[in-house]
Amino acid sequence: MAIRGASIEFREVRKTYGDFVALESFSMDVAPGEFMTLLGPSGSGKTTALNSLAGFVDINQGDILIDGVSIARMPTEKRNIGMVFQNYSLFPHRNVLANVAFPLEMxxxxxxxxxxxxxxxxxxxxxxxxxxxxxxxxxxGQKQRVAFARAVVFEPRVLLMDEPLGALDLKLREALQIEIKQYQREIGCTVIYVTHDQGEALALSDRLAVMEKGAIRQLGTPEDLYDRPNSRFVAEFIGSNNILKIRGQTEEGVLVEGLGVVRIPAMSGHAGGFVALRPEHIRRSSGENWPVTVRQAVFFGDAVRYVVEAKDGTTFSFVESRQPGTEISAPGASIGIAFDEDNITLLPA
Incomplete structure (x- = not known):
């Protein structure tokens, strides 16, 4: 089974429900065969965007195109789009083969x-x-595989997936993430995937769009969004992050709460802003450049997550990979930490 994916364009789409704006000036291009994920909290507009593409809701303004052809006023059944839902939506009175065959019969x-x-x-x-x-x-897991097979059996060029793994336990969810990506590569269709699970989005996507209040806040590859978030919202939503306030700028660098003067280039517009420093980019150090006090140590088997307090009272966390014989520092212990200043991201106020 080989399907050539279609291109998708959202052009300044607006969707309202009374006074509530679900989508506002929503624009996005998806390349043929791309795996695009819409990621965001509840109410961010990601499912509305998916449903407007599927034809389940009518948009108020703008346009949606598949391979350059407008589908905004096209009936749902004419759009030839596959759908996979969280609740499987299998026919209970039909066996597996009959469930998969249904779209072809129709x-x-x-x-x-x-x-x-x-x-x-x-x-x-x-x-x-x-x-x-x-x-x-x-x-x-078997039900979700049947739902996937039914969604692609009629060879749609676009496949929409709305939190399809949300009802599954963690290990099964992780296993199916790998399988979904493999199936998509095999058949070559364009996928738009909706989730609020940032780990899932990072694992599956060619690109992902982080949404808030009906708009895209940042769109890029998983690496782009993880390493170079453009706002505090994205930095906090994608993975774990320490968000620390900038207290001022000096000739040596930027004065950051909890860290003191950090030798990163001062940038105009960042005074009063924030920096982001991921827990895995902080390490224990024998030096005392940044002395901290351990407030909490949480054991995860392969790693220990520490919450520490700096001299000025600021708390933040870091993760230490656990090696055999590694001793866990108890609350109250004084330790030194270090980090590479290149890993600090400046965020706007």
Whole structure:
């Protein structure tokens, strides 16, 4: 099964529900075959953007195009878009094969071709041996694989996925993340994926858009957004971060709460702003350049997460990989920390 993905364009899309603005000037281009994730908190507009592309909601202004053709006023059934939902939406009275075959039946495909294409879709998700089982006989992961097979069996060029792994436990979710990316590469369709789980977004996406209040706050590769957040909102939403206030600027660098003078170039517009320093970029040091007091130590098996307090009372965290025989510092212990100043990100006020 090989599908050529379609390009997608959102052009200044606006969607309101009464006085509530769900999307405001929403613009985004998605390349053919790209895996794009919409990431944001509840109410940020990510599902509204997905549903407007699917045709489940009508937009108030703007346009949406697939391969350069406007679909904003096109009926849902004419858009030829695959959908995978969190709740699977399988027909309980149909077996696995019949569930996967349903989209082909609705499109009037010949019976012989329906069987062939449905079995190929099940082979792709490694469920061809369960074709005769009923949905209630399947595990959560198997149900999600059936839902994926059903969504791609009619070879849509665009596949929309709305928090498809949200109902699964952590280990199964992580396993299916790898499989979803593998399936998408095999079939080549364009995917728009909605989630509020930033770890999931980082693992799956070619690019991701962080949304807040109906607008995109930053769009880029996972590496771009993780390493170079453009705002405090993005820095706090993507991964763990220490957000520390800039107290002023000196000839030597920037005066940061908890850290003192940090030798990073002072930038106009950042006075009164913030810096971001990720916990994994801080390490224990035998020197006393930045002495701190341990306030909390949380054991995670392969690592220990420390909450420490600087001389000025500022608290922040860092993560230390645990080696055999490594002693965990108890609350109240005095230790030194260090970090590479290149890993500090300046954020606007």
């Amino acid at each position: 499109r009037g495909v010949a019976k012989s071709e329906i069987l062939n294409r449905s079995m190929k879709a099940l082979e792709m998700v490694r469920l061809d041996g369960l074709a005769k089982r009923m949905p209630h006989e399947l595990s959560g």
